[in-house]
Amino acid sequence: MLLSVSNLQKSFVSPDGERTPIVDVPSFTLAAGEQVAVRGASGSGKTTFLNLIAGILQADSGSIQLDGQHLTAMTESGRDRVRARTLGFVFQNFNLLQGYTALENVMLGMMFGPGVDRAHARGLLERVGLSHRLDYRPAQLSIGQQQRVAVARALANRPRLVLADEPTGNLDQRHAGEALALIREVCSEQQAALLLVSHDPTILSSFDRCADLAVLNRAGSLPS
Amino acid sequence: MTLMSLVRRSLRHHALSSAVTIASVGLAAGLTMSVFAINSQTYDAFTGGRVGFDAVLGARGSQLQLVLNTVFHLETSPGNIPWSLYREMADDPRVTLAIPYAVGDNYQGYRIVGTTTQMFTDFTYREGQGFVLRPGGRVFDESQKEAVLGYYVAERLGLTLGSTFQPYHGLQFDEKARHEDTYTVVGIMEPTNGPSDRVLWIPIEGIFRMSGHVLRGSGTVYRPTADEAVPEEHREVSAVMLKLRNPQAGFILNQTINQQGKVATLAWPIGRVMAELFQRIGWVSRILTMVAYLVVIVAAGSILASIYNTMNERRREFAILRALGARRTTVFSAIVLESTTITALGTVVGFLVYGAILSAAYVIVRAQTGVVLDALRFDHALWLTPAGMIALGALSGLVPAFKAYRTDVASNLTPLS
Numbered sequence: 087m088l089l090s091v092s093n094l095q096k097s098f099v100s101p102d103g104e105r106t107p108i109v110d111v112p113s114f115t116l117a118a119g120e121q122v123a124v125r126g127a128s129g130s131g132k133t134t135f136l137n138l139i140a141g142i143l144q145a146d147s148g149s150i151q152l153d154g155q156h157l158t159a160m161t162e163s164g165r166d167r168v169r170a171r172t173l174g175f176v177f178q179n180f181n182l183l184q185g186y187t188a189l190e191n192v193m194l195g196m197m198f199g200p201g202v203d204r205a206h207a208r209g210l211l212e213r214v215g216l217s218h219r220l221d222y223r224p225a226q227l228s229i230g231q232q233q234r235v236a237v238a239r240a241l242a243n244r245p246r247l248v249l250a251d252e253p254t255g256n257l258d259q260r261h262a263g264e265a266l267a268l269i270r271e272v273c274s275e276q277q278a279a280l281l282l283v284s285h286d287p288t289i290l291s292s293f294d295r296c297a298d299l300a301v302l303n304r305a306g307s308l309p310s
Numbered sequence: 311m312t313l314m315s316l317v318r319r320s321l322r323h324h325a326l327s328s329a330v331t332i333a334s335v336g337l338a339a340g341l342t343m344s345v346f347a348i349n350s351q352t353y354d355a356f357t358g359g360r361v362g363f364d365a366v367l368g369a370r371g372s373q374l375q376l377v378l379n380t381v382f383h384l385e386t387s388p389g390n391i392p393w394s395l396y397r398e399m400a401d402d403p404r405v406t407l408a409i410p411y412a413v414g415d416n417y418q419g420y421r422i423v424g425t426t427t428q429m430f431t432d433f434t435y436r437e438g439q440g441f442v443l444r445p446g447g448r449v450f451d452e453s454q455k456e457a458v459l460g461y462y463v464a465e466r467l468g469l470t471l472g473s474t475f476q477p478y479h480g481l482q483f484d485e486k487a488r489h490e491d492t493y494t495v496v497g498i499m500e501p502t503n504g505p506s507d508r509v510l511w512i513p514i515e516g517i518f519r520m521s522g523h524v525l526r527g528s529g530t531v532y533r534p535t536a537d538e539a540v541p542e543e544h545r546e547v548s549a550v551m552l553k554l555r556n557p558q559a560g561f562i563l564n565q566t567i568n569q570q571g572k573v574a575t576l577a578w579p580i581g582r583v584m585a586e587l588f589q590r591i592g593w594v595s596r597i598l599t600m601v602a603y604l605v606v607i608v609a610a611g612s613i614l615a616s617i618y619n620t621m622n623e624r625r626r627e628f629a630i631l632r633a634l635g636a637r638r639t640t641v642f643s644a645i646v647l648e649s650t651t652i653t654a655l656g657t658v659v660g661f662l663v664y665g666a667i668l669s670a671a672y673v674i675v676r677a678q679t680g681v682v683l684d685a686l687r688f689d690h691a692l693w694l695t696p697a698g699m700i701a702l703g704a705l706s707g708l709v710p711a712f713k714a715y716r717t718d719v720a721s722n723l724t725p726l727s
Contacts (some may be wrong), residue, residue, distance in 0.1 A: 133720075134720075137719075137720050137723075140633070142632070142633060142719045142720050142723070143720050162637075162638070163637050163638075163639075166632070166635055166636065166637045166638075167635070169633070169634070169635040170634065170635020170636075171635070173635075175633055175634070177633075177723070181626075181630045181633070181723065183319075183627055183630060184323075185319045185320075185322065185323040186319060194631070194634060195634055197312075197634070197636075198631075198634055198635035198636045198637075198640065199635055239634075243635075
């Protein structure tokens with residue numbers, strides 16, 4: 087199993103000390119190369135769930151095993167290393183760095199991992215149809231093109247798992263469908279598993295396996 | 311893509327604030343290096359430089375005034391001494407060279423010094439190096455109204471071999487005080503890069519006989535006439551420049567003339583006399599140094615402020631980098647590297663500022679004293695200042711770097727859903 091989550095819990099503490107549970111997942115697994123969608127309404131903890139798996143957030147309890155490594159037992163720098171080498175991330179708002187060209191944004195995805203491979207970065211951008219926009223900065227690209235750069239960057243370090251957080255949330259219906267198809271195709275080609283969270287039924291319906299976060303969470307543990 | 315490329319992007323992205331900070335660091339570095347370099351070069355030039363004499367004998371009074379007047383051709387003359395004292399010094403076995411100076415006239419503000427041809431034949435202003443005349447020139451004839459000009463004065467006044475000039479009375483130029491005598495330039499010196507470059511040298515006999523001059527060597531007024539030699543008892547000189555056989559000679563002469571005598575003053579050793587001047591005006595140098603240090607601190611503050619002010623807008627950038635796998639220490643290092651780079655670029659600008667300040671100081675100091683500053687001369691400040699500023703720049707980066715280090719990834723990356 088590529089990803090194995092068990093008894094994962096995360097709460098946020100408000101300034102007045104009140105603890106609010108956000109994630110409480112008894113079990114979740116993902117096989118290598120598998121593509122899974124997770125459904126969740128706004129504020130349901132989808133992003134927190136992905137951030138826990140990415141090691142950006144530290145769980146309160148439970149365990150996350152990714153590619154044989156116990157993420158929850160690792161130090162922060164250990165989790166950074168996993169993120170740099172094993173994971174790719176596609177964000178809803180793409181999170182491209184504005185001062186960098188498309189090619190440089192993709193190379194940034196390699197910088198902290200296996201090392202910068204310009205040819206690979208260029209190949210990825212060609213694959214997502216941006217060979218003519220390598221030197222464009224994000225502000226010079228359309229939303230759809232920015233999204234494709236973000237996909238190329240997520241795959242830059244040849245990850246085992248790509249996490250996608252509402253990756254089509256900023257696109258219209260037509261472009262959303264194209265973008266999703268592209269993400270799934272490229273992940274398949276690169277033999278990367280995909281864990282995508284979304285609240286869009288059209289997107290979710292295209293996946294063979296689709297889990298509902300409300301179902302994943304322990305019944306009755308979270309506020310409704 | 312390296313850490314340095316992140317820094318380069320950031321500098322380009324915040325080009326204006328980066329440029330202003332680099333400029334302020336450059337100004338601070340240039341100012342500091344200049345203060346130290348000018349201090350040390352002027353100190354060396356005035357206390358141990360190309361003076362060439364060990365001691366100066368002159369009228370009773372201030373040793374400092376005597377040295378400034380005769381060696382550096384600044385200040386007024388403290389008065390005259392009789393010719394007999396010059397003769398005594400010239401005959402003293404402890405003295406290897408005694409050259410009389412008579413001052414009191416100028417041309418266009420540049421000093422005229424009456425002396426003997428020994429100044430050009432026996433005197434060396436540094437080891438083995440005497441005055442050298444430019445091709446075609448010669449030393450003046452002591453019986454003629456001829457002059458040898460220092461390099462700088464000839465250049466500034468546009469005088470060449472064969473040019474003539476009429477001296478003016480006094481050490482300050484007053485166009486109403488022109489003497490009737492006309493001197494012809496027969497020699498122009500090669501540059502010595504010292505005070506002698508600002509002097510018009512004429513025979514001492516010329517000073518004695520200059521129209522309007524009177525001599526009081528014997529205590530009574532004597533007016534030289536054209537058809538008779540000036541009797542020795544009436545002659546007087548402003549100073550006698552001395553080279554001594556050894557330091558003991560200076561010690562003994564100092565005892566004899568300064569401690570036991572009452573008619574003259576021996577300024578010895580010249581370096582010590584000038585060092586006392588620098589000690590007396592050392593507070594000026596200390597204030598300049600303090601100002602330079604303050605500018606350095608302000609520059610360090612501006613590095614901190616310029617980077618710190620960008621931290622809010624860059625929190626998302628750091629969060630993205632962290633999400634891509636950058637460690638906290640990586641973003642911390644990027645900020646420290648950025649502040650270090652700003653300072654390093656600033657010190658490069660600092661060398662340009664240093665060159666500009668030294669060039670301006672070169673012109674001013676040379677015009678006022680004849681001393682030539684050398685911007686290329688090695689000074690410890692030229693590596694200590696950049697090194698110190700780069701270290702300070704790195705330190706200035708620590709505060710914003712710590713802020714970047716503490717950036718929370720999740721909250722700066724994307725809104726929670």
